[in-house]
Amino acid sequence: MAEYAFPAQLLEELHAHWRPPHSSTSSALPDDLTLLRLLETCYHASLRTAELRATRCVLAYVSTDSLSNRSLLRFEHPAILTASELVRLAPVTELHRTLIGCHHFGGMLKIWGLFEHGQAWQTVDSISGTTTREEDLPDDCLTITIEGPGALSVARGEKEVVRLRDGKIIAPHKHPLRQMDKPLGTFFETLVKGLKEPETGDAIISSFKVEREQLLDIYMMAIARILERIRSERHGGSVVISASPLSRRVAYRTYTVIGHAALADDILNHCRALRGLQAAPIDPSSEAERFRAEAAVRQSSQSLIRGVNRVSLLAAIDGAVLLDGKLRIEGFGVRFPVLLPPDTTILDALTGIEYPCDEWGLRHQSVFSVCQKCDEAVGFVISQDGSVKAVKSVQGRLHFWDGILD
Known part of the structure; x- marks a missing residue:
């Protein structure tokens, strides 16, 4: 029987491919406990529906200090990061344009709000890898895209690092x-x-x-x-x-x-x-x-x-x-x-x-x-x-x- 991969198996790939080749800059990859919490929460959210609507959204682990203020929609009271919260917020986002932002608050992962990223057309493609020019994400920003049931894509800034689909880990490759x-x-x-x-x-x-x-x-x-x-x-x-x-x-x-x-x-x-x-x-x-x-x-x-x-x-x-x-x-x-x-x-x-x-x-x-x-x-x-x-x-x-x- 073929082995079925789960979010925990993505950690090794993330550590192996997070830092760009020949880069001398320090890596901002979160610690393993935070990574696992982010991945598992997104994975469980991907398996749920709301009114028969599949969950599709992008979660970004990023502080508000790293983003332009005009693109932010900050919550007065940050919400604890759970699969239920992602399912609830997903309909108000447009895949690859409006992102859900989260970070640590008082030692807990919480959703601090939403923010716009680029234009609606510029960041939708998995083939070209084209980067946006407007409201770019920080280079070391971790994003997790929920593409469908059990399907996740993890990126560092604009560049995809690893993908989980159909129980298989897919490393990035030249298309x-x-x-x-x-x-x-x-x-x-x-x-x-x-x-x-x-x-x-x-x-x-x-x-x-x-x-x-x-x-x-x-x-x-x-x-x-x-x-x-x-x-x-x-x-x-x-x-x-x-x-x-x-x-x-x-x-x-x-x-x-x-x-x-x-x-x-x-x-x-x-x-x-x-x-x-x-x-x-x-x-x-x-x-x-x-x-x-x-x-x-x-x-x-x-x-x-x-x-x-x-x-x-x-x-x-x-x-x-x-x-x-x-x-x-x-x-x-x-x-x-x-x-x-x-x-x-x-x-x-x-x-x-x-x-x-x-x-x-x-x-x-x-x-x-x-x-x-x-x-x-x-x-x-x-x-x-x-x-x-x-x-x-x-x-x-x-x-x-x-x-x-x-």
């Missing part, structure tokens, strides 16, 4: 979507380089003063949010992104739309807003200018989130959601009638194990078939059990990457 020397990373980097300004047709990277990494990060964040939203609905689904148009013979579109703006336009607008916020002065005399820049980031963030939600909801329809390189909806309820050749296999890119394609269900085989037919396509399969796979043909051979969101 396959962000490895630019690997097939998936190369594919998406090429798509981003090919984005054009809608007015002039010039390449965005050369005409727009934005760092390539920032644009790529937000592009990947959009994809991650689409997949995460589909997974959270538990109905399963599939998404195919194709750099080149697919003929009707390869992709039969049950439903098509007209006048749909590409998500890439929202991504570009959000990049512009972020650059404006970064360039805004921070002196008191320019407070109005900075507030306008922050409002622009919030507005572009909300527009991007609406677009992501629209795409993800379409996955509930039988068939795939088909997007082009600008993340524009080409169709949904899409069927791929091209059959796989007999005895076709697919390679697990992480383990090197080869599997017959006919061992998988119809949803998987449908995505396998279009990726086998088109080298310029990447497919994502979201199963009802929550697993998420990426699929791509590499030099004529099908590969898949499991656990894309883990």
Whole structure:
């Protein structure tokens, strides 16, 4: 029987990975007794519901002295940290934006209140690891994210240190979507380089003063949010992104739309807003200018989130959601009638194990078939059990990457 990990097993990983490599600064990791109390309280809260609503929130072990006063909502009487308190407070927080703050008061762990952290869009991604620029957390701040029943993610400041999911301890690793020397990373980097300004047709990277990494990060964040939203609905689904148009013979579109703006336009607008916020002065005399820049980031963030939600909801329809390189909806309820050749296999890119394609269900085989037919396509399969796979043909051979969101 496989060993099932519990919060106490996270302590060793935290001690091993808490301090960044080559860092000479002292570590602010709390003592083991405090760590265990924080982890176990979050773990027990994750297993509880309120009015059938799952508990999802972020708990930060941080003193109010380390944070900006304007972001704080302090309780007059701090509450003792318990699973019940976390379940009660979770609905008023937005995952990865409003955090629950706790610290020691008179030798006891207590919740001192809530605080805002960054913008709604900037800190939602587990793929890019993009850090926020506004209201950053202290470098040594310990945060524990309750992602779902029995699922915790522990971070040091902005950087994830370790994750507990499905009874397994998952150490941080370079995500396959962000490895630019690997097939998936190369594919998406090429798509981003090919984005054009809608007015002039010039390449965005050369005409727009934005760092390539920032644009790529937000592009990947959009994809991650689409997949995460589909997974959270538990109905399963599939998404195919194709750099080149697919003929009707390869992709039969049950439903098509007209006048749909590409998500890439929202991504570009959000990049512009972020650059404006970064360039805004921070002196008191320019407070109005900075507030306008922050409002622009919030507005572009909300527009991007609406677009992501629209795409993800379409996955509930039988068939795939088909997007082009600008993340524009080409169709949904899409069927791929091209059959796989007999005895076709697919390679697990992480383990090197080869599997017959006919061992998988119809949803998987449908995505396998279009990726086998088109080298310029990447497919994502979201199963009802929550697993998420990426699929791509590499030099004529099908590969898949499991656990894309883990």
